[in-house]
Amino acid sequence: MTHFEIELERLKSVIIKIGNLAETQVSESVKALLSEPIEGKEVKKTESKIDKLDVKIDEICQSIFALQQPVASDLRFIMASMQISNEIERIGDLAVSVIKRSKNIKDKHDLIAKFEIADLAKQVELITIKTNECFLKRDEATIGEVFVLNNTIKKKGDDAIDGIIGEMKSHSKVVVSGTNLVIVLKHLERISEHCTNIAEYVHFMVNAKIIKHDKHEDLNL
Amino acid sequence: MKNIKIEVKDLSLYYGEKKALKEISLEIPRNKVTALIGPSGCGKSTFLRCINRMNDLIPDVKITGQMLVEGIDIYDKNVDVVNIRKKIGMVFQKSNPFPKSIYENIAYGPKINGIKAKNELDEIVETSLRQAAIWDEVKDRLGDSAMGLSGGQQQRLCIARTLAVSPDIILMDEPASALDPISTSKIEELVHELKEQYTIIIVTHNMQQAARTSDYTAFFYLGELIEIGKTNAIFTKPEQKQTEDYITGRFG
Numbered sequence: 001m002t003h004f005e006i007e008l009e010r011l012k013s014v015i016i017k018i019g020n021l022a023e024t025q026v027s028e029s030v031k032a033l034l035s036e037p038i039e040g041k042e043v044k045k046t047e048s049k050i051d052k053l054d055v056k057i058d059e060i061c062q063s064i065f066a067l068q069q070p071v072a073s074d075l076r077f078i079m080a081s082m083q084i085s086n087e088i089e090r091i092g093d094l095a096v097s098v099i100k101r102s103k104n105i106k107d108k109h110d111l112i113a114k115f116e117i118a119d120l121a122k123q124v125e126l127i128t129i130k131t132n133e134c135f136l137k138r139d140e141a142t143i144g145e146v147f148v149l150n151n152t153i154k155k156k157g158d159d160a161i162d163g164i165i166g167e168m169k170s171h172s173k174v175v176v177s178g179t180n181l182v183i184v185l186k187h188l189e190r191i192s193e194h195c196t197n198i199a200e201y202v203h204f205m206v207n208a209k210i211i212k213h214d215k216h217e218d219l220n221l
Numbered sequence: 222m223k224n225i226k227i228e229v230k231d232l233s234l235y236y237g238e239k240k241a242l243k244e245i246s247l248e249i250p251r252n253k254v255t256a257l258i259g260p261s262g263c264g265k266s267t268f269l270r271c272i273n274r275m276n277d278l279i280p281d282v283k284i285t286g287q288m289l290v291e292g293i294d295i296y297d298k299n300v301d302v303v304n305i306r307k308k309i310g311m312v313f314q315k316s317n318p319f320p321k322s323i324y325e326n327i328a329y330g331p332k333i334n335g336i337k338a339k340n341e342l343d344e345i346v347e348t349s350l351r352q353a354a355i356w357d358e359v360k361d362r363l364g365d366s367a368m369g370l371s372g373g374q375q376q377r378l379c380i381a382r383t384l385a386v387s388p389d390i391i392l393m394d395e396p397a398s399a400l401d402p403i404s405t406s407k408i409e410e411l412v413h414e415l416k417e418q419y420t421i422i423i424v425t426h427n428m429q430q431a432a433r434t435s436d437y438t439a440f441f442y443l444g445e446l447i448e449i450g451k452t453n454a455i456f457t458k459p460e461q462k463q464t465e466d467y468i469t470g471r472f473g
Contacts, residue, residue, distance in 0.1 A: 002471075004470060070469070071432070071456045072458060072465050072469055073465060074469050208457060208458035
């Protein structure tokens with residue numbers, strides 16, 4: 001393996017690491033929303049690890065650009081890595097916001113059950129797993145799965161938000177918890193969108209085509 | 222219709238029994254820079270020398286196929302080699318000024334071509350040196366020996382000497398490989414400016430130089446043309462795996 005290939009492998013392993021940490025944070029956020037409050041110390045520790053790795057990725061990419069002048073698939077990998085790391089860091093932040101906000105939602109279980117939020121949260125957990133998988137496998141089928149999951153999450157999220165707003169209109173006592181839940185749902189939708197962005201960058205890595213403003217349905221994945 | 226300056230059809234070259242170029246077919250567009258890249262011995266310099274029949278000087282060389290410049294096959298029996306080389310100038314890796322004054326280096330070619338009037342020669346010398354971006358550095362010492370110039374200046378002088386006989390095409394065989402980064406950058410900038418008026422073909426081992434200076438890039442390997450395309454496409458998404466492996470340094 002050349003020195004350059006070792007650097008690329010190092011970058012790849014750091015991305016996998018930060019991806020796994022974000023996956024853990026999302027999984028914890030789902031747990032915090034659906035069942036029990038989460039120990040804040042551990043979450044903070046993971047958040048700080050993610051931030052450090054995000055900076056490390058920038059440093060590795062900067063050094064590769066300056067010293068190796070990458071081209072073709074290597075160039076795309078490094079460009080995508082910088083973007084992916086940025087998206088993962090955002091996923092981590094949103095997961096922390098979900099954990100914090102979930103702690104203070106009183107009587108959330110009735111609303112969660114009524115609007116099938118547990119199912120949606122599980123889908124968000126799944127999309128983060130699939131996103132890491134698509135980076136590892138770099139195959140179009142997994143990229144396609146991420147896009148489909150995102151559509152489902154968006155639909156379910158919007159339906160749940162509509163339902164909660166309706167509930168708040170008729171029962172004023174659920175306004176506080178309903179509002180908090182709407183914010184949490186918006187965070188979960190954003191996590192799903194960041195996952196979709198990552199899948200788009202993986203698509204760019206593999207196919208050299210920028211699709212971030214294209215309709216996914218037209219891609220035949 | 223594409224604006225093609227040179228069209229190569231099934232060109233093969235043999236050194237005795239050895240086939241050094243294998244059925245090369247490609248088109249070189251007018252007023253663009255085309256870079257030829259590939260590992261040592263891949264045939265890129267041999268191919269470059271085919272364009273102005275420099276290989277004619279090597280014994281046992283046999284060439285088949287066609288090299289059409291402006292539609293005329295330069296290997297046709299009726300074609301005058303001297304005329305071809307007037308129209309197709311060449312700059313080599315090692316700068317090779319004549320051991321004469323700066324002025325004489327530039328005026329030499331036009332004089333051989335029959336230009337005698339001093340004012341006409343003066344004008345050619347100034348224009349050529351200006352075009353080669355060296356006029357300001359030498360205008361006050363045109364009578365000095367060209368051998369006293371730095372390596373980078375000598376190479377630009379050689380480019381000026383090539384321009385003085387009004388060629389259409391300029392062939393460059395690793396023109397900056399022996400130069401420091403500042404001189405290299407001046408040559409690259411010059412190539413960029415010269416393409417307005419000339420069709421340029423450049424052989425380089427420096428991948429970044431090919432990427433920076435050329436509009437089209439052709440990748441040669443073991444005497445074959447593997448791929449030719451827009452430089453932007455070659456360096457972002459080449460069609461062939463061999464090209465990708467070569468430009469990303471994973472060859473062999």
